[in-house]
Amino acid sequence: MKLLVTGGAGFIGANFVRLTLDTRPDVTVTVLDLLTYAGNSASLPDDPRVTLVKGDIADPEMVDTLVAEADAVVHFAAESHNDNSLDDPWPFVHTNLLGTYYLIEAARRRQTRFHHVSTDEVYGDLELDDPAKFTPETPYNPSSPYSSTKAGSDLLVRAWVRSFGLEATISNCSNNYGPAQHVEKFIPRQITNLIDGVKPKLYGAGLNVRDWIHVDDHNRAVWAILEGGRSGETYLIGADGEVDNKTVVETILELMGHEPTDYEHVADRPGHDLRYAIDATKLREELGWEPMYGDFRSGLAATVDWYHENEAWWRAQKLETELKYQRLGR
Numbered sequence: 354m355k356l357l358v359t360g361g362a363g364f365i366g367a368n369f370v371r372l373t374l375d376t377r378p379d380v381t382v383t384v385l386d387l388l389t390y391a392g393n394s395a396s397l398p399d400d401p402r403v404t405l406v407k408g409d410i411a412d413p414e415m416v417d418t419l420v421a422e423a424d425a426v427v428h429f430a431a432e433s434h435n436d437n438s439l440d441d442p443w444p445f446v447h448t449n450l451l452g453t454y455y456l457i458e459a460a461r462r463r464q465t466r467f468h469h470v471s472t473d474e475v476y477g478d479l480e481l482d483d484p485a486k487f488t489p490e491t492p493y494n495p496s497s498p499y500s501s502t503k504a505g506s507d508l509l510v511r512a513w514v515r516s517f518g519l520e521a522t523i524s525n526c527s528n529n530y531g532p533a534q535h536v537e538k539f540i541p542r543q544i545t546n547l548i549d550g551v552k553p554k555l556y557g558a559g560l561n562v563r564d565w566i567h568v569d570d571h572n573r574a575v576w577a578i579l580e581g582g583r584s585g586e587t588y589l590i591g592a593d594g595e596v597d598n599k600t601v602v603e604t605i606l607e608l609m610g611h612e613p614t615d616y617e618h619v620a621d622r623p624g625h626d627l628r629y630a631i632d633a634t635k636l637r638e639e640l641g642w643e644p645m646y647g648d649f650r651s652g653l654a655a656t657v658d659w660y661h662e663n664e665a666w667w668r669a670q671k672l673e674t675e676l677k678y679q680r681l682g683r
């Protein structure tokens with residue numbers, strides 16, 4: 354099987370390529386990635402079964418050529434960071450909306466199986482004391498330029514299934530953690546700050562809740578959907594990992610040998626979503642998926658170790674990232 358993986362040099366995509374090589378000996382992978390600030394070819398395994406093509410998913414000719422050569426497309430490429438989308442929404446419209454459009458047009462022409470990787474943020478947020486979780490029936494209500502462009506891309510895929518018979522599935526996953534995540538994101542930012550002797554930065558009061566899942570559990574679910582999912586269906590991916598941001602920071606501090614109170618509060622993110630929570634019943638019951646990383650604390654400890662051991666991977670990103678946050682006042 355020949356797989357086209359867009360965004361395969363990013364955090365989740367690169368972990369997906371590694372998992373694929375480890376578990377599917379009959380699969381070869383072409384990665385299409387623009388290698389933006391978030392992409393890193395060093396995240397990809399050096400393996401003859403992987404080919405990296407540097408290019409834009411919003412380049413229709415390149416996309417058509419690569420889709421024509423593939424048996425299936427797994428579409429991870431995106432502008433993925435909320436804070437950046439509040440600073441400059443345009444790259445989010447370009448990549449998340451236009452890029453997805455060109456990919457599904459090519460998949461329609463070539464009649465290629467398509468899996469669209471999306472986020473729980475398309476559903477907006479939940480109150481802290483609301484027992485409800487997101488389900489596939491929850492109405493879309495995105496808050497940020499990032500989540501609204503992801504919501505738009507989901508709707509394009511849904512429409513292409515209904516109008517043109519595109520064979521496609523969609524997954525909406527909660528917050529991922531694990532190795533090789535860009536240091537702009539919450540958990541790696543705090544780990545690398547502590548390595549640099551800088552206090553972790555908590556937005557606002559730190560009461561916001563995220564539903565953490567290990568990146569390998571996300572990617573195992575993507576494979577389950579690719580192999581067993583029904584076309585036109587949406588599957589929510591989550592591992593019942595709700596934790597508030599303050600607790601995450603306190604746990605990282607403890608794991609790294611600091612006082613749990615040794616962080617600082619910084620300005621809150623505008624429009625900051627309060628809480629995300631996933632009900633993954635459909636994925637579990639229909640496709641038999643179960644998470645393998647049950648214990649967030651030990652998954653976090655392994656992630657801390659990864660950043661200690663792979664400074665050469667993240668060092669070049671760090672200064673630029675912190676300069677950006679300084680400019681944003683966060």
Ligand code: NAD
Pocket residue numbers: 359360361362363364365366385386387388389390391392393408409410411428429430431432433434447448452470471472473503525526527528529530535
């Ligand atoms: P990331 O920012 O780490 O990686 C994105 C990758 O896409 C990078 O390698 C980048 O170079 C590439 N890219 C960006 N624009 C491109 C373009 N125009 N053409 C080709 N490549 C381009 O993102 P991530 O965290 O790995 O997220 C991957 C996908 O998973 C995204 O679609 C995101 O919405 C979704 N998702 C992420 C999370 C999370 O917690 N990180 C959770 C749920 C869903």
Ligand code: DAU
Pocket residue numbers: 433434435436471472473474526527528529537538539540542554555556557559561562563598622629
């Ligand atoms: O829910 C899935 C989404 O999770 C994905 O679709 C996005 O691509 C991914 O970036 C992530 O979005 P968040 O905005 O939730 O992730 P982020 O890592 O930016 O922030 C997590 C929480 O931590 C959020 O409540 C903001 C807060 N935060 C973030 C940073 C960078 C801080 O308190 N301090 C920080 O320094």
